[in-house]
Amino acid sequence: MPRLTRRDLLLRATAIGCSAAASPLVTPVAFASAPTENRLVVILLRGAMDGLDLVQPYGDPGLAAARPGYAIGPGDGARDLDGFYALHPALSGLWPLWQAGQLGFAHAVSTPYRNQRSHFDGQDLLEAGTQAGTAGLSHADGWLNRLVQTLPGARRETALAVGAEEALILRGAAPSVAWSPASRLALSPATADLLSMVYHDDPLFREAFEDAEFYSGLLHGDFGADDTGEDGMMAMAESLRDGGRTVSPGSLAEFAAERLRADARIASFSIGGWDTHRGQDHRMARALNHLAEAITELHAGLGAEWDRTMVLAMTEFGRTVRINGSGGTDHGTGSAVVMAGGALRGGQVFGDWPGLGEGDLFDGRDLMPTRDVRAYAAWAMAGLFGNDRAMLERHIFPGLDLGADPRILL
Amino acid sequence: MTLVVPPDQIRFGTGLVPGRPALTAETMLSELAGPDRMAAAFPQDSFDTRMAFARDYSRLTRARRDSDADEEAFRAIRRQLNDDLTMQLATTLSRGVADPSGLRERLTWFWADHFTTVGQRRLMRGGITAHVEETIRPHVAGRFGDMLEAAILHPVMVLYLDQERSYGPNSITGQRRGADLNENLARELLELHTVGPDGGYTQADVREMAKLLTGLGIGDDGLAFRPNNAEPGPEVVMGRSYGGADPAHLSEIRAALQDIALRPETARHICRKLVDHFVSETPDPDLLAAMQAAWRVTDGDLHAVMTALMTHPAAQVPGQGRVKQPLHLIASTLRALDIPAEGLARAPARRLRRFVERPLAAMGAPWQGATGPDGYFDDDAEWIQPQVLAARIGWCMTTPVALRRRLPDPRAFLRDALSDTAPPALERAAARAESRAEGIGLILASPAFQRS
Numbered sequence: 001m002p003r004l005t006r007r008d009l010l011l012r013a014t015a016i017g018c019s020a021a022a023s024p025l026v027t028p029v030a031f032a033s034a035p036t037e038n039r040l041v042v043i044l045l046r047g048a049m050d051g052l053d054l055v056q057p058y059g060d061p062g063l064a065a066a067r068p069g070y071a072i073g074p075g076d077g078a079r080d081l082d083g084f085y086a087l088h089p090a091l092s093g094l095w096p097l098w099q100a101g102q103l104g105f106a107h108a109v110s111t112p113y114r115n116q117r118s119h120f121d122g123q124d125l126l127e128a129g130t131q132a133g134t135a136g137l138s139h140a141d142g143w144l145n146r147l148v149q150t151l152p153g154a155r156r157e158t159a160l161a162v163g164a165e166e167a168l169i170l171r172g173a174a175p176s177v178a179w180s181p182a183s184r185l186a187l188s189p190a191t192a193d194l195l196s197m198v199y200h201d202d203p204l205f206r207e208a209f210e211d212a213e214f215y216s217g218l219l220h221g222d223f224g225a226d227d228t229g230e231d232g233m234m235a236m237a238e239s240l241r242d243g244g245r246t247v248s249p250g251s252l253a254e255f256a257a258e259r260l261r262a263d264a265r266i267a268s269f270s271i272g273g274w275d276t277h278r279g280q281d282h283r284m285a286r287a288l289n290h291l292a293e294a295i296t297e298l299h300a301g302l303g304a305e306w307d308r309t310m311v312l313a314m315t316e317f318g319r320t321v322r323i324n325g326s327g328g329t330d331h332g333t334g335s336a337v338v339m340a341g342g343a344l345r346g347g348q349v350f351g352d353w354p355g356l357g358e359g360d361l362f363d364g365r366d367l368m369p370t371r372d373v374r375a376y377a378a379w380a381m382a383g384l385f386g387n388d389r390a391m392l393e394r395h396i397f398p399g400l401d402l403g404a405d406p407r408i409l410l
Numbered sequence: 411m412t413l414v415v416p417p418d419q420i421r422f423g424t425g426l427v428p429g430r431p432a433l434t435a436e437t438m439l440s441e442l443a444g445p446d447r448m449a450a451a452f453p454q455d456s457f458d459t460r461m462a463f464a465r466d467y468s469r470l471t472r473a474r475r476d477s478d479a480d481e482e483a484f485r486a487i488r489r490q491l492n493d494d495l496t497m498q499l500a501t502t503l504s505r506g507v508a509d510p511s512g513l514r515e516r517l518t519w520f521w522a523d524h525f526t527t528v529g530q531r532r533l534m535r536g537g538i539t540a541h542v543e544e545t546i547r548p549h550v551a552g553r554f555g556d557m558l559e560a561a562i563l564h565p566v567m568v569l570y571l572d573q574e575r576s577y578g579p580n581s582i583t584g585q586r587r588g589a590d591l592n593e594n595l596a597r598e599l600l601e602l603h604t605v606g607p608d609g610g611y612t613q614a615d616v617r618e619m620a621k622l623l624t625g626l627g628i629g630d631d632g633l634a635f636r637p638n639n640a641e642p643g644p645e646v647v648m649g650r651s652y653g654g655a656d657p658a659h660l661s662e663i664r665a666a667l668q669d670i671a672l673r674p675e676t677a678r679h680i681c682r683k684l685v686d687h688f689v690s691e692t693p694d695p696d697l698l699a700a701m702q703a704a705w706r707v708t709d710g711d712l713h714a715v716m717t718a719l720m721t722h723p724a725a726q727v728p729g730q731g732r733v734k735q736p737l738h739l740i741a742s743t744l745r746a747l748d749i750p751a752e753g754l755a756r757a758p759a760r761r762l763r764r765f766v767e768r769p770l771a772a773m774g775a776p777w778q779g780a781t782g783p784d785g786y787f788d789d790d791a792e793w794i795q796p797q798v799l800a801a802r803i804g805w806c807m808t809t810p811v812a813l814r815r816r817l818p819d820p821r822a823f824l825r826d827a828l829s830d831t832a833p834p835a836l837e838r839a840a841a842r843a844e845s846r847a848e849g850i851g852l853i854l855a856s857p858a859f860q861r862s
Binding site for chain 1: 475529730733771772774781782787790791794795796797799800801803804807808812833835836838839842843844848851852855856857860
């Protein structure tokens with residue numbers, strides 16, 4: 001075939017023995033310039049993360065009172081952050097980032113979602129980025145997509161949803177790429193050629209196939225190898241069997257970092273496991289290990305680009321202040337947001353602390369939100385991409401009161 | 411390249427079966443008017459069975475909270491639920507494979523998506539298939555008003571769209587507890603189920619509709635009507651007055667649904683959606699007009715509407731049509747490979763998950779897992795995003811060889827799967843494939859087979 005496809009470029013790159021990811025030859029649009037050099041990664045913590053366990057306000061006597069016998073504060077292994085808050089021990093691996101001012105938190109935040117406490121509706125609202133009122137949210141577009149719409153020169157490759165599940169946060173008018181590192185297109189070169197021939201007259205199939213070969217090849221480097229026949233079949237069958245679900249958060253982050261170093265600027269993926277109704281001590285530690293792994297991979301994978309990167313990890317709502325009868329916590333309201341990146345003015349816990357006394361709680365049971373979590377995302381975008389107040393409050397986060405600048409960026 | 415029109419059984423049914431002549435639209439429609447043989451041959455659980463199961467499930471969930479000893483019983487019932495869900499999928503798929511034309515199955519899938527319910531709460535897990543079976547399937551060749559009435563006035567829908575939490579502000583309960591309306595069902599009823607987003611209704615109509623629906627709730631035995639929660643009527647929705655009896659009565663809601671079903675905006679919205687699904691994302695105006703006329707003349711008889719669609723010259727668009735949704739792709743593949751449906755019903759859940767359930771999710775259509783009441787994103791570009799196309803190709807390349815001991819010759823399979831409509835490039839590619847599995851995979855992954 002006379003056309004030079006992405007796969008041809010890839011084959012050439014593999015043949016001369018350079019790493020596919022590092023070669024400028026193989027980026028899909030190596031000739032056009034990217035819309036911005038700054039990067040934003042949004043990690044969705046699905047299942048309602050307990051912010052009080054992540055960043056423990058051990059200086060507030062209300063916490064120990066509500067969680068008798070539960071590990072709290074530096075006395076139980078948490079890292080003291082500032083004499084009032086302490087960091088859950090499972091995030092100790094991120095301590096160097098905290099010390100470097102590249103890790104920070106904002107406490108007592110939430111979306112506008114109140115009183116219903118459904119994961120699904122809460123997550124829909126978190127991703128839609130709109131005001132409360134959940135009816136019709138499933139038709140909505142996502143706030144990251146609305147951000148991409150404002151980036152001059154944004155292309156399809158600019159925004160990336162990593163993982164198998166549909167990402168409402170990136171759904172909308174601006175094009176984006178969705179790819180899971182578990183997806184696998186491992187065809188023998190001959191079969192791939194025949195498929196190209198079969199897809200040639202159908203532009204929809206032809207272009208999607210080229211992209212699939214490109215992204216799959218980046219991860220697995222299958223093309224040009226001799227043994228893709230039966231092994232490739234096995235690999236594809238395995239990736240189907242997994243349904244894309246068993247990919248570790250570290251692999252999601254590794255793939256995101258690789259694309260962000262090339263031509264992606266916005267990336268999003270999810271980490272689950274936060275719905276700690278029972279046995280919170282070990283379940284929380286496991287979920288936090290995944291979060292730490294993801295941030296570590298982003299840091300390592302982004303290299304020099306880390307300095308222009310902001311990572312936000314947000315959840316749909318928090319959990320009850322009180323520990324329940326099964327050593328867990330139930331669906332609540334206020335939680336915390338995790339921030340990381342070289343662009344962050346970290347090493348501090350942002351936000352107004354509402355207190356944990358009886359009268360301080362939301363609905364008598366939950367951490368009272370003192371700020372809309374969207375405000376932190378909005379100020380991050382203002383700093384990274386120059387979005388102005390009107391754009392943020394009306395278009396990207398309709399109904400948001402941006403409030404004072406928390407100065408989260410350097 | 412000359413484009414040919416695919417057989418009616420590919421465009422409107424679940425595809426061809428080797429050795430059996432393709433049915434025409436007329437034959438398919440006359441079978442559709444006859445008895446539902448597939449429902450009898452491959453039965454699904456009744457809603458009552460699922461209600462009883464849901465009660466057991468709740469009981470064991472509570473017991474487990476109080477005592478660790480009940481953990482094992484809870485795990486067993488959770489496993490049972492997962493197996494039941496997989497078997498419901500297998501039964502749904504079996505019918506698509508076994509039915510002579512597959513038209514009734516395609517219609518059932520279409521309408522199940524139109525009235526999508528999803529969720530994890532109580533009845534929702536395990537009860538969705540019964541909702542489809544008992545309120546939608548019996549009416550796919552009947553009147554739309556009857557389907558609408560049955561599908562809306564069902565515990566699964568009432569629960570999913572929060573109707574049991576909606577109270578008339580001036581109802582007895584509303585006054586006593588200060589409770590208010592929940593507009594969720596009312597809004598989706600207008601926007602998704604009947605007149606459509608451009609149906610000309612306002613927020614005030616949504617509110618009136620919500621008031622009209624108050625009183626619907628769920629009792630121990632299914633749907634319940636609670637006059638104490640009902641807003642005193644009447645309510646005016648899109649210029650027409652409904653309800654107003656004292657005390658309020660369920661029959662008022664029934665009458666309103668039947669009336670809204672007959673509105674021309676409803677006919678237009680649904681006919682557009684049917685053409686879009688079965689023929690083309692750019693509908694032909696004459697075809698739409700013929701379908702809407704059939705709707706008007708027959709008071710929304712869906713058999714008449716489908717007849718208008720399937721026998722219209724504009725439905726015979728040459729070349730390949732819409733991209734098959736993943737379940738349709740799997741059903742048509744099993745037919746083309748001549749894999750008997752009876753085997754599916756007997757297959758262990760583990761195997762069904764591996765070859766059907768997980769691949770459906772990887773192809774972007776998790777079983778009963780749409781993201782909201784608007785169902786799957788039915789858009790060719792969404793179904794063929796790179797990631798989900800990779801899953802389609804992977805499934806086509808690896809599943810046939812795992813399901814059939816000996817695969818047919820790709821050149822013969824091309825006739826089985828596509829009759830004489832295969833494009834020459836596909837014919838050449840299939841003949842040159844490295845192995846039978848890859849040849850079959852190429853044919854199945856080709857636009858000629860992926861589209862209908």
